């Protein structure tokens with residue numbers, strides 16, 4: 001490969017010889033003007049792993065509640081008890097949200113001040129018994145940590161009990177940016193920090209629960225902080241090995257307005273590509289269409305992404321922050337998004353078992 005930015009040649013040499021990229025390489029990936037060169041590098045790595053395949057799942061988002069004791073400054077989703085827009089769903093409500101054909105439910109919510117851990121345990125059990133064909137991906141590390149802060153249930157115990165109740169995997173949320181500076185500025189010091197977030201994912205992995213990882217970017221973080229976040233995830237994966245997918249999350253300006261406008265699509269493509277190149281031990285990197293928009297996600301399939309998440313029926317967190325993407329896509333629209341990029345859609349379950357290759 002030849003590059004407009006010749007500094008990328010050294011990265012290409014490392015990529016070809018499967019050599020791990022350094023922190024300086026990571027900073028270069030976020031700084032280079034050669035976006036297309038960066039994309040070709042990441043696409044090479046993606047294709048080496050997955051060929052033309054791009055994964056998706058028929059899934060349903062469920063937020064049992066948006067009532068939360070915290071007030072993270074980037075969050076448009078949370079409400080205080082009794083505040084307009086606050087909602088609390090019963091277990092029956094949750095069961096009623098799952099229609100036939102769904103393979104995965106993604107259950108996350110606010111840090112409710114009163115709901116005991118046992119309520120969530122019963123919820124998982126009810127979904128598992130009522131819908132045994134559905135895989136349950138639920139509770140961010142921040143929520144698992146909150147069960148300790150509020151109810152003094154150690155993560156090892158809560159995760160073991162939730163697994164016994166029917167939990168299959170954990171989502172990757174709650175990581176935000178692993179930077180104490182940003183955590184202080186955006187008032188999320190009251191939840192799991194980088195060490196605790198990684199510790200909880202390590203515990204999940206040791207219990208046989210695969211998990212995902214995320215990074216919320218496009219607000220006040222620096223490019224170096226993005227690189228450090230990714231390297232911290234890579235180090236944790238070296239230790240515990242249970243991460244399936246990395247999902248870069250574009251900050252939605254919404255009503256929180258930490259920055260005047262959403263980071264541009266070129267930044268989303270750059271971040272997908274840099275993630276694919278730095279996270280050499282992560283099986284999958286996602287183009288999360290809910291936050292990037294469908295068109296950018298489709299182009300992201302040429303910048304290192306091999307997954308578009310799924311139909312995401314009734315996604316609320318990004319849409320309460322005024323994300324402009326549709327609130328859920330039908331399978332046919334996902335197939336079109338993937339095929340428009342010239343890729344082969346592969347329908348999967350929550351654990352990446354292949355259900356159908358849509359040739």
Ligand code: SF4
Pocket residue numbers: 068069070071072075076077078109110111142191
């Ligand atoms: S990001 Fe999560 S913990 Fe923070 S306020 Fe929103 S719901 Fe609560």
